[in-house]
């Protein structure tokens with residue numbers, strides 16, 4: 001499976017991303033940048049979703065792409081199980097109940113299948129959104145700040161869970177959080193001045209433990225680079 005995007009991204013007459021030549025491989029690629037830099041636009045272009053900008057170039061990606069964002073898009077009138085099985089049902093390939101229940105168990109929601117989304121906490125809703133991505137079983141998964149609305153301990157737990165559940169897939173995630181990018185990213189990219197800059201990743205397995213002595217230092221250095229005038 002090839003996932004690649006190359007060329008220039010234009011917003012009106014302004015280049016949002018110039019000299020783009022991105023090829024994704026299995027593992028996590030984390031995309032950082034200032035607000036308005038164009039991260040979500042680039043992710044949506046990769047995922048084949050509508051954007052205000054225009055790609056002058058080429059894109060190669062699979063048809064089926066897992067998508068998870070800050071807004072979990074759960075249907076309030078469906079149960080947890082109903083939400084999990086919705087996409088498969090719409091595709092006409094129903095998700096067998098035992099598989100759906102195994103997915104709920106994998107994300108720590110065993111026994112919650114009959115609940116309504118309103119009965120879930122913010123972290124639990126994102127667990128369900130993650131289970132929905134897993135149900136799609138797409139080789140490419142695009143994540144747009146999926147954990148940014150969560151409190152810090154819940155966010156760290158979701159990072160660990162997502163890393164475990166999405167192992168082996170090609171994952172591309174937009175985030176504002178340098179620590180998150182460095183914990184999860186096999187590759188870390190900073191979109192700045194309309195160019196993608198490669199940030200050296202931390203050594204060792206993913207997710208990098210929060211206790212890793214190099215993590216805070218690398219995150220501080222990355223934040224300073226992101227904030228430079």
Ligand SMILES: Nc1ncnc2c1ncn2[C@@H]1O[C@H](COP(=O)(O)OP(=O)(O)OP(=O)(O)O)[C@@H](O)[C@H]1O
Pocket residue numbers: 011016033034035036037038039040041042051052
């Ligand atoms: N629907 C739209 N119509 C016009 N311009 C848009 C639209 N959506 C985004 N833009 C513009 O495109 C540029 C990039 O936006 P994008 O959302 O990709 O940035 P971002 O880096 O993801 O920002 P943030 O971190 O704040 O979400 C911005 O200048 C934004 O104003």
